[in-house]
Amino acid sequence: MRPIPAAVLAAFCSLAGLSAAASDWILERSELTYTVTHPLHTVRGSSRQARGKGICDAAGCRFLVAAPVKSFDSGDSNRDLHMLEATRGGKFPVVSVRGTLKRLPERADKAFEAEVSVEFAGRTAVYPRVRFEIVETSSATARVHGVLPCGLKEYEIKPPSLLWIPIRDHIPVSVDTFWRLQETPTAAKPPN
């Protein structure tokens, strides 16, 4: 039997090692908050019902966070229903945020940038460089916070108005997420 060339063996071992670094992350808790600005009001609506999953491997990280549109609570039931209507929440009941990191954040990193695509109201908008801060981290958990610079035009949403004055187009969405490393990725189920 011919011996396996050392270079092939080394390459194989390194690839195996990389795949060993693959890890699944589950969104344990989160708060997504949009801010609407009107000359007479500044309104914040939050959802804590988001679910999410992240996968990190040698190629980087990919994550998906999604929440029902109707789970956003601004403190006023009429406004929430109007938001649901304006954002076509009946036809598109889920808002989903997909992120991609080309490079794994180092343990010492306090922040990183990711390409984020948001699917909302039946449209998809891509934000190529969204900055996320790593608020706190441990070996198996990470709290990550970022703000998505969303705008109504990107989703073809007609700005709702009050007294004939429309709200501002810019609707920043704060994403505060707490992730936990999944211990047995293949066996675990998403949280209820």
Place this chain on the structure above:
Amino acid sequence: MKKIPAVAALSALLLQPLAGWSFEARRAIDLETYSRISNWPGSGLLLAQAPSASAAAGDQLSLDELGLVGKPAAADPALQALLERRTRMLQRHQRLGLAAAVPLLAALLTGNSAKSSPSGRGLHAGLGSAATVLYLATAYHSIRAPNIPGAGPKKGATRIHRALAFVHYPAMLLTTAAGFSAKRQVERGRDAHSLGKQHPTIATTAAVSFLLAMGVMVINF
């Protein structure tokens, strides 16, 4: 034990990083063989080295994986149509309410002139009637706006707005009745009495609660 499929599956597991692993590729492996390998002593290490199913799926992160399936994630055009109808009706409610506020305020301001002259009384009655008609149209659009199933209880300013409606709605109806009564009594040369005498008080209550109901929808508390 059949060694050939086992070796093939093991090779697939080990070579997947080179070949570009895909979920489909993994599924292509005979599941029986796969489970047999996973039962081998020490195979936990091998399986740990292989990427997880979800990692192997790569960009295939889906809403299904998050458990967002079924009714919460399903499009509901009927709900959207209901929401749009509700918004249309409430927008009309808002516009008519603003329109009603104009004759209502004017009627309040002309209240004193109604006591002194027939023309003043006519103007006040006309403004009051206009306010009543617009008010009833406003109320109709609010009452007839469809309720959204599963929307939960009223919250925030909407709750106060709705609570105030329980004050201004009966007050507006009473104001109209009291206004007609007072007008008839005065035109007969008598002083307003009983319900007619209460017309200014009831009208002021109706106007204040109505304007307050408008205000809570506009001003942040």
